Amino acid sequence: MKLSNGVEWSLHSCVTLSQSSGAVSAQRLAELHQIPPAYLAKHLQALSRANIVSSVHGQIGGYRLARPPEAISLLDVVDAIDGGEALYRCMEIRQRGPLGLAPESCARPCAVARAMRTAEDAWRNALSSTSVADLAVAIDEDSGGTAMADVRRWLKA
Amino acid sequence: MKLSNGVEWSLHSCVTLSQSSGAVSAQRLAELHQIPPAYLAKHLQALSRANIVSSVHGQIGGYRLARPPEAISLLDVVDAIDGGEALYRCMEIRQRGPLGLAPESCARPCAVARAMRTAEDAWRNALSSTSVADLAVAIDEDSGGTAMADVRRWLKA
DNA sequence: GGGGCGCTACTCGGATACTGTATGTCCGAGTCGCAGCGG
């Protein structure tokens, strides 16, 4: 089981967008990260549908963040790209077979599903506690404080 | 992104095995849960390779837990079935493109990868805090204390 | 009658097809900027 690469690209793209005042085209974002432009565009569409970025058509069009970067969590992006469905989906096999339970006695989720759900909630909770703004700060600090300035400069060029 | 069904089947199978003193064949486990026998067998092989269950050949052969059920966590099973690889794998796109960093300045993992790793650790930690024995108790309590006894009876028949 | 041997039936194990999701790409719909024209 692997998370889509689109998650990584989307997160880096969001960080980049957080440094831009204007709209940035998918073409240009793809150029910055050296990734297939059309495929990145597909993922940006998903972000647009999830109201994480807003798109603007036309010659000077592109994408911009729909909200302040502090208000966009990693969970928002992961759910937008991945569909927001649970990693573990209970097939209710407890209702099948010779010892199968009757559906009316299955009001509560299966104990296995509950445990998996609890773990997944821990994951989602951790994801939602970090924002795109936090990422930008962390990346900038890793570079000694030059990375985000470089991005802003490159965006203007 | 979806976790393999094999995880669900394996967990339920482990709970069943925890109620048996002898070995149980894949055929019989599949019958209990009404799932494809050959496919379940494939997953049981994975559990065997991970030393979660031990297999015994021969006419009265089958599988049994290799350790006490208290010593088998959900994480062990998930890793065995799924391969134990990280959900999020950093492609190091920070090293690419016009603003790409030099490899020597990438000793630490990317900030995005760190955040994703932290969340994943929370997930794995939650998974490792629940054991197969815990599951058996929870399932039994959900049924009012009859489920595990029914399983033991069915296994002997 | 007792012990050893061979057969059979049942098990696991890995190699082999098939299906669905993720990956990657393309062309059409829409919109804004700019140039040209008329007033």
Added chain:
DNA sequence: CCGCTGCGACTCGGACATACAGTATCCGAGTAGCGCCCC
């Protein structure tokens, strides 16, 4: 000289192929029990 209009170029958006991982299956390898034969 200023405003309007038409064109062009660039953008996003969804529909279309391809590659890989998950799903499902089968047949071969191995072992334990049982019956048979020999002593």
